[in-house]
Amino acid sequence: MHAHGLSKKQVLAELKKIRRRDKHYDDGKILCSMCTKPHPMAIKAYRLFLTSNLGDPGLFSGSVQLEEEVINDLATLLHGENCVGHVVSGGTEANLMALLAARNMAHVNAPEVVLPESAHFSFTKICNLLDLKPVYAGLDDSFRVDPLQVEKCAGEKTVAIVGTAGTSELGVVDPIEELSRVALEHKVWLHVDAAFGGLVIPFLADAKLNFDFALEAVESITVDPHKMGMAAIPAGGIIFRDSKALDYIKTETPYLTDQYQYTFIGTRTGAAAASTWAVFRSLGVEGFKKVVGKCMKTTRLLADGLTDAGFKLVVEPTLNIVAFRSDGGTRHLVEKLRRQGWFVSYVPRYDCIRIVVMPHVKNRQALAFLKDLVVNQKC
Ligand SMILES: Cc1ncc(COP(=O)(O)O)c(C=O)c1O
Numbered sequence: 063m064h065a066h067g068l069s070k071k072q073v074l075a076e077l078k079k080i081r082r083r084d085k086h087y088d089d090g091k092i093l094c095s096m097c098t099k100p101h102p103m104a105i106k107a108y109r110l111f112l113t114s115n116l117g118d119p120g121l122f123s124g125s126v127q128l129e130e131e132v133i134n135d136l137a138t139l140l141h142g143e144n145c146v147g148h149v150v151s152g153g154t155e156a157n158l159m160a161l162l163a164a165r166n167m168a169h170v171n172a173p174e175v176v177l178p179e180s181a182h183f184s185f186t187k188i189c190n191l192l193d194l195k196p197v198y199a200g201l202d203d204s205f206r207v208d209p210l211q212v213e214k215c216a217g218e219k220t221v222a223i224v225g226t227a228g229t230s231e232l233g234v235v236d237p238i239e240e241l242s243r244v245a246l247e248h249k250v251w252l253h254v255d256a257a258f259g260g261l262v263i264p265f266l267a268d269a270k271l272n273f274d275f276a277l278e279a280v281e282s283i284t285v286d287p288h289k290m291g292m293a294a295i296p297a298g299g300i301i302f303r304d305s306k307a308l309d310y311i312k313t314e315t316p317y318l319t320d321q322y323q324y325t326f327i328g329t330r331t332g333a334a335a336a337s338t339w340a341v342f343r344s345l346g347v348e349g350f351k352k353v354v355g356k357c358m359k360t361t362r363l364l365a366d367g368l369t370d371a372g373f374k375l376v377v378e379p380t381l382n383i384v385a386f387r388s389d390g391g392t393r394h395l396v397e398k399l400r401r402q403g404w405f406v407s408y409v410p411r412y413d414c415i416r417i418v419v420m421p422h423v424k425n426r427q428a429l430a431f432l433k434d435l436v437v438n439q440k441c
Contacts, residue, residue, distance in 0.1 A: 085405065087420075090427035094407040096230070096258055098420040100337065101292040107333070107340035108294045114332030116149070120319020125332030128339045132287070135342050137301050139264050140256075140283055142275035146308055147301035148325050149287070149335040153257030154184035155326050156284035156300035159311055161188050161222055162326075163282065163302065164251035166310035168221035176215040176223045178207035182230050182255060194221070205232050205377055205412075209240035216244060222251040227273040228259020231409045231416055232376060233383030235259060238273040238280070245279035252279040257298070260285030262381050265347070265354040271380075275303055282307065287338040290354070290382075292421060297334040353421055357382040360428050361419045367432040371439070376412050382419040385412060388439055398438040404431060 068076075085092055087099035100108070114125040129149050137145035150156050165173050174195040177185050181198075189196045197220070199211040212223060223245050225236040238254055245252035254273055256263070260283060263271050274283060283301045287293035302308065312322040345353065361382045365375055368386045376385040388395060392415055396408045407416045419428070 087422040089403070090423055091403045092405050093417045093419075093423060093431065094405045095420065096289045096418055097295060098290075098292060098422045100294040101341045101344060103340040103344040104293050104337035107336040109333075111331070111333040111336035114336070115329050116332045116335065117323065117325075117327070117329040118318050118320070122332050125335055128332070129335035132335050132338045132342065133299070133301060136260070136285055136299050137275070140260065140274035140285065140301065142283075142301060142303060144305070145275065145301050145303055146305045147299060149338060150298040150300055150325050151296040151327050151330065151334075152288060152298035153182065153255065153284050153286045154187065154298075156257065156286070156298045157182070157184050157224075157253070157255055158188045158191065158326055159300045159324070160253040160282040160284065160302075161185075161192055161194065161224075163307040163310040164222035164253065165192055165194060167251070167307070170219055170221060172219055173221040174217070174219040176212055176220055178212075178224065178226060178229075178236055180205060180207065180229045180231065180234075180236075181224055181226060182257070185224065195219075205229070205234050207236045207241070209237055209244055212241060213244050213247075216248045216250065220248060220250050222253050223248075224253045224255060225273075226259075227254055227256035227263060227271070228381050228383075230258065231383075231412065232385050233258070233379060233381035233418075234377060235263065235271050235273060235380055239277055242277040242279040250279075251281045252277075254280055254283045257284045257286040258289050259381055260299075261287065261290040261350070262354055262357075265350045266358065266381075267351075267355060269380075275301075287334075287341070290357075290420070291338060292341050292353070293334065293338040296331070297338050299338075354382070357419050357421060357423075360423060360425050363425055364417060364419065364428045364432065367428070368435075371432065371436050373435075373439075376414045383416060384419065385409065385414045385416045387412075387414045390439060395435065395438055399431075399434065402434050402438075404434065 114122045133147040197215045225241045285299045287297040373386040
């Protein structure tokens, strides 16, 4: 820290200079992120609620109302009735709260959780924190978790089974209906990580994907507004089917306005709930269908263009994620593309490049990317 403060002008000039080093979604060249430029109303709402702290809800009843309405909207979208939940910092915290509830409710020695091999890495952190043993179930030919393997992995110590609706690497949706059957048989908690897919699948034109509270065993769902919900970061969502879940995750807060907290993060911004609420009210279901429809069209354009150019898709896209590889080697393309300003992810597990077609990725950028990719492949 300087001994004396700088002028407003100096501080802003320095900030703007440093900000230029960040990449910007507007360029349309960030093809590796599950976040996007927030909706303009999300930004306005965020500013309006900048000072609100949902960690001390008695002081911010307006923000509490927005959080409740967001959770209610999400629950309704996911076929839940009388659900409870919170706007949290992201998918990691949402998954943590779900497994904390499941573990505490089951109350067994040396607890285990059955995870798909494709589960998000947040579960590695969570297992560490909660002292849960991860038991990994393998995938089928379409990279969805194999329910027979899940069945084999489930045992007396299992406190939860996890399925993913929109895997981070390939965007596939696990057979949650079958996982629900296994979970019911074993009388075990089923958590669905729909951090990405939860705000895509309900808006797909012709999807017949059963993944939510319509399935009896689903006790909790992660769904993140700061991904396809176009809310400002940090906005994750955890929804529980039953309010009893909250009893297993509550912490007493002796000096605050409310007696308990139900999130891992203490002080947390009400601006997250406000920005999510603003997007939901601005777009409605029809608006979201348009956004998702556009992303899916661009996904198709990319998938077809890649195939025509001789690349191999790892799997046909279910959601707005395309993964592909090249017979001539894939990894080296990532660096070449980076030099041209394209940011894509390399996924070692499948030796592929993965592109997330978020709302900031338009058709013209998809076409420009394909052009650069083909040139790079040749040289
Ligand atoms: C399926 C899935 N779950 C959880 C997460 C973790 O979310 P966050 O980074 O918001 O904590 C991600 C992140 O991309 C994800 O794709």
